[in-house]
Amino acid sequence: MSYQTFNQRDFNTFTQPMFFGETVNVARYDQQKYPIFEKLIEKQLSFFWRPEEVDLSRDRKDFIALPDHEQHIFLSNLKYQTLLDSVQGRSPNVALLPIVSLPELETWIETWAFSETIHSRSYTHIMRNVLTEPGAVFDDIVTNPAIVERATSVTRYYDELIEATQHFQTQSAEWQNGDEGRIALRRLKRLLYRTMVSVNVLEAIRFYVSFACSFAFAERSKMEGNAKIIRLIARDEALHLTGTQHMLNLMAQGQDDPEMAEIAREERDTVVEIFREAARQEKDWAAYLFKDGSMIGLNTDILGQYVDHITDQRLTALGFEPLFGQPKNPLPWMDAWLQSDSVQVAPQETEITTYLVGAIQSEVDTGALEDFEL
Amino acid sequence: MTETTRPPHTKDNSTTDARRVTLFPERGVTVLQQLERKGYRIPFQCREGYCGACRMTLIKGRVEYPEEPLAFRGANEVLACSCKVVVDVTVEFRG
Numbered sequence: 397m398s399y400q401t402f403n404q405r406d407f408n409t410f411t412q413p414m415f416f417g418e419t420v421n422v423a424r425y426d427q428q429k430y431p432i433f434e435k436l437i438e439k440q441l442s443f444f445w446r447p448e449e450v451d452l453s454r455d456r457k458d459f460i461a462l463p464d465h466e467q468h469i470f471l472s473n474l475k476y477q478t479l480l481d482s483v484q485g486r487s488p489n490v491a492l493l494p495i496v497s498l499p500e501l502e503t504w505i506e507t508w509a510f511s512e513t514i515h516s517r518s519y520t521h522i523m524r525n526v527l528t529e530p531g532a533v534f535d536d537i538v539t540n541p542a543i544v545e546r547a548t549s550v551t552r553y554y555d556e557l558i559e560a561t562q563h564f565q566t567q568s569a570e571w572q573n574g575d576e577g578r579i580a581l582r583r584l585k586r587l588l589y590r591t592m593v594s595v596n597v598l599e600a601i602r603f604y605v606s607f608a609c610s611f612a613f614a615e616r617s618k619m620e621g622n623a624k625i626i627r628l629i630a631r632d633e634a635l636h637l638t639g640t641q642h643m644l645n646l647m648a649q650g651q652d653d654p655e656m657a658e659i660a661r662e663e664r665d666t667v668v669e670i671f672r673e674a675a676r677q678e679k680d681w682a683a684y685l686f687k688d689g690s691m692i693g694l695n696t697d698i699l700g701q702y703v704d705h706i707t708d709q710r711l712t713a714l715g716f717e718p719l720f721g722q723p724k725n726p727l728p729w730m731d732a733w734l735q736s737d738s739v740q741v742a743p744q745e746t747e748i749t750t751y752l753v754g755a756i757q758s759e760v761d762t763g764a765l766e767d768f769e770l
Numbered sequence: 771m772t773e774t775t776r777p778p779h780t781k782d783n784s785t786t787d788a789r790r791v792t793l794f795p796e797r798g799v800t801v802l803q804q805l806e807r808k809g810y811r812i813p814f815q816c817r818e819g820y821c822g823a824c825r826m827t828l829i830k831g832r833v834e835y836p837e838e839p840l841a842f843r844g845a846n847e848v849l850a851c852s853c854k855v856v857v858d859v860t861v862e863f864r865g
Contacts, residue, residue: 432840436840634815634816638841638842642842722864
């Protein structure tokens with residue numbers, strides 16, 4: 397049975413797993429198996445921003461004044477971010493929408509991928525403002541060996557899942573319900589689980605390594621408009637990785653789909669390997685970034701230590717043992733850059749990055765009403 | 771190059787230790803704020819419950835969430851930025 401855009405069977409949504417059940421029919425949110433995805437949608441919508449709101453005119457002057465090796469670091473990092481969001485802007489839709497079975501999760505996937513397309517548009521906004529001729533930088537993303545190698549590792553699991561799904565969904569219902577179909581479905585679930593882990597690695601490790609590079613410039617008061625955009629992206633990514641962690645944990649717990657929980661148990665070693673491999677690749681990438689020289693506050697060693705730190709933090713969040721002995725964060729200033737309540741977008745604030753306008757103390761407790769008399 | 775460009779705060783690269791801290795109810799103060807006042811450096815990002823960076827283990831006691839946070843938390847885990855102590859708690863975290 398192939399994918400149906402409007403499944404005409406009548407079924408109870410509460411009996412459906414997140415993936416590989418009935419295809420979704422009515423996009424209704426009055427009954428939700430997992431209300432968390434609706435909350436994630438609402439939060440993501442409340443985050444809405446446009447790249448053009450951020451003024452980058454100072455960044456152009458900053459960029460021209462950077463030494464060559466720092467221009468290489470900045471542009472390579474931006475190319476990597478462009479690659480990651482090119483993948484994330486489409487892949488959740490292409491890979492997950494054909495197999496999703498819950499309306500709230502379907503809409504979360506679409507909302508999630510849409511916000512990634514805003515990130516992609518923001519990289520063009522940055523390049524247009526910083527460079528006279530941005531075309532060559534974009535062209536290099538598909539020809540530069542260091543970037544191409546990364547593209548392979550971030551897309552591999554998505555592509556395997558998409559291919560296997562297409563094969564499965566073009567078979568007859570008879571084949572799908574037979575022995576071969578059952579084996580194929582179990583393999584599909586395994587590929588989905590690996591894809592989810594790989595997405596978590598992309599959003600929770602790879603992106604954060606790139607954020608560290610962006611913020612390292614702004615720590616020296618360089619490329620602050622860029623850092624402001626990256627801050628908005630980081631706020632979105634924190635939400636996305638929460639979404640992925642929820643899906644992975646729901647899969648592993650087994651109430652959603654008992655077979656998925658079996659697979660999650662079988663895949664524990666693979667998960668660790670996916671994280672280990674990503675950490676190694678990120679360290680190789682750090683060596684490429686700093687091949688012509690380091691910058692103040694960041695070099696191959698420090699970024700490598702940050703990779704170890706963030707990898708262990710993400711592994712333990714999924715209930716796995718740390719790989720690198722849980723080292724301390726070697727970039728403590730990252731916390732301040734990642735803190736979302738100081739995210740501002742108004743142009744006049746580019747120069748003073750901690751500037752807050754219209755900040756409201758939203759916390760109210762009964763103590764605030766102590767002097768109040770009727 | 772490596773040594774000269776390293777900022778002073780990265781010299782201590784020792785690994786983090788598991789720490790257990792007991793906290794008491796305090797009106798209007800989150801677990802994260804209480805720990806920060808005591809001088810612990812807890813990883814955080816959003817401080818509003820959706821990123822999960824401040825997730826830690828609840829050893830004993832009870833906390834409450836004025837608003838249900840979005841980030842995933844396991845059965846014995848709390849999100850320090852979003853909860854307040856109700857009954858004396860002991861939390862465990864890496865720091």
